[in-house]
Amino acid sequence: MRRAHIISIGNELLIGDTVNTNAAWIGAMLTETGFYVEQVFTIPDDYQLIKSQISDSLEQVDLTIVTGGLGPTHDDITKKAVADLFESELREDKEVLNHIEQIFERRGFLLSPSNIEQAQVPNACSVLFNPKGTAPGMWFEKKGNYLALLPGVPHEMKYLMREEVAPRLSDLYPGIEVWVTDYFKTAGVPESTLSERVGNLDRFIQNGVGVAYLPGAGGVTIRISASGPKKQDAEKKLTVLKKELNMELSDCLFGKGKEATLSGVVGKILTDQGLTISVAESCTGGYLSSKLTDVPGSSHYMLGGVVAYSNESKSGLLGVDPAIIEKYGAVSRATAMAMARGVKERFESDIGVSTTGIAGPGGGSEEKPVGLVWMGFCIKEKEFALKAQLSKERLLNKQRSSIVVLETIRRELSGIPNYPYELKPQFP
């Protein structure tokens, strides 16, 4: 099996200012591509260490991926260390320089000498052109082993891994063992319940299938993988497990594949059914709207929203009767319903939803503790509210309420009869 090292460069990683998410992402991608990721080395912006670690890895393994230390400031010395290691002069790359100049022109900034220096690359490399930023990636070969230098900025690194490194690897190693990975994304079920529903998977694991539960802010993802000499062989190992997961997860399975997002799936359903939506937010404070509008093309179905933080705005902008707020409070079923109705009416959308709760850390009471959230739904003619008791953490509460709302819309429009976290709908 082909072996790989990942070298992450940057003091910020060692003193704990930044968590090394790049290494995890690269590790997952290389594993899927059929590499055995043998080690990750996290090292400081130190010329000698950078040079010696890259030199060692180039000797030992087929592929070394290096991230970080390619920026324009004095502590970015990866390029220098590698140029010296290859005893290679630097040359100015015209295409890169041209690209850097365009970026600065477009933004109306002045080009500085340190930016121009970013267009210098060692003669020994071929350039991995980076349209997303000013630091180019670089690709080296030594005695049949390969080395990629990539910027540490996550979206730039990912772009170059996908568009430049991956195609080179499949050209270089056509006969490599093929890995197949799939992701089953769920929402509205806690990890422990999910794992009980799925049941014992030992018979698959003994057959070489990998299974992992990955809990995240948007729900729990189940990752399954297998390898074989050809893609079909690997896929065959997963066939039965996939069928079982589809059956066992059914109601809470919102999407498949690494890139699936709940708001993307909801957007697709809205598009397919020709429906529009608007959002009235109190405790989520814009987070739910922002999730919906993260999806490219969302302007076709997302008409907009109101962040109604003050009671006056709940009445003035959403038409909630002040008497309702007075009688039941801002965090109540009645206010949530009135907000959802109000936003649906004002935006003339097919769907109106709302959130109102105590996000925390302050503002709770015995009767209405921090983490209490009411969500209102007007989905075409159907109206109902959900009540949830979430956590003490402000940001988590914003995220989780938004997930419950999105997952409820998804289930409702897909004809799934039960609600996230087995919440019970309350009808007006």
Next chain:
Amino acid sequence: MRRAHIISIGNELLIGDTVNTNAAWIGAMLTETGFYVEQVFTIPDDYQLIKSQISDSLEQVDLTIVTGGLGPTHDDITKKAVADLFESELREDKEVLNHIEQIFERRGFLLSPSNIEQAQVPNACSVLFNPKGTAPGMWFEKKGNYLALLPGVPHEMKYLMREEVAPRLSDLYPGIEVWVTDYFKTAGVPESTLSERVGNLDRFIQNGVGVAYLPGAGGVTIRISASGPKKQDAEKKLTVLKKELNMELSDCLFGKGKEATLSGVVGKILTDQGLTISVAESCTGGYLSSKLTDVPGSSHYMLGGVVAYSNESKSGLLGVDPAIIEKYGAVSRATAMAMARGVKERFESDIGVSTTGIAGPGGGSEEKPVGLVWMGFCIKEKEFALKAQLSKERLLNKQRSSIVVLETIRRELSGIPNYPYELKPQFP
């Protein structure tokens, strides 16, 4: 200075199913305790690699912290590798066995042979008793260098670092160097310009001061650090640099300290000046409101907002004259100003701001390309608009426009005369 290595063991870290947050946490703690964390090694559950890496680190540095591979399953082999390295027999620790038995009794589970094995520890170690789980920590010494084996479960690892490892370190190294770190957080200036403004810092670096530029979604942070036998000595090394940074950064420096956020700082200014704000968002789609409402207590000054994605909502909810949209387009100075005025009026706030732009990836034209954003500001009696050309990335554009708006508000209310990214204000 005392040097440390961190060794993280586990296949899940290398294939990217788990992000190595433990290493970041330990790195931060050791740095604060006065250690120079020289490297993090992430290695698989592989007997030979575990043994050789721990052996190398024990030779090279004063302190090696190892996490992972202490569980009850077949792939947990850290203990065996270290026992062999120390040529040490295993013994059964009575206290640990007793504790494991109690845990299983409490949970009503049957004790298996692999659980009983967890009470076996090498003779060469002293036990770091772990009340939080079944795997004990272990502490070794070799030729004046120290080694801790800790479980990989984050809350167990953290407990043992705090309660067992830290006290041993302060006993062993009473005169250890104290580290002082500070963070200068900036917005509205690109990293390269920032580094030129700050200028050459070699004279500080030669004096043992560490300086790093950390670019992030919210702007660029400059981290400075120094060590000394006492806190005052370390702080003294930073005094001149701090003064220089304060002077050179002045206008773009929004906060100091690791936890400072731009929306938190804006919130504090609004609170201090007794001002309220409301937000009209098109291209940022709720992101700006969500940032403002991330701050605990923001309901005191953030009255709310309107996400006006559709032209109808720009007119209906914000009172933008449809003739303006017709004549200048939704992405224009006139519409941005009308949105800011409209939201300020409707929420009766002191400040109204707006964003309208082409977030992308689609929807651009030659005249109005993807990444073009207009921002409108009505700050008390002052009205102006800013125009920026951002990137091709939808989510980045949402983030960056929001930062420009927040940083503009901060500068305006702080009496700073220039604008983020040297944008020029356009007055109606």
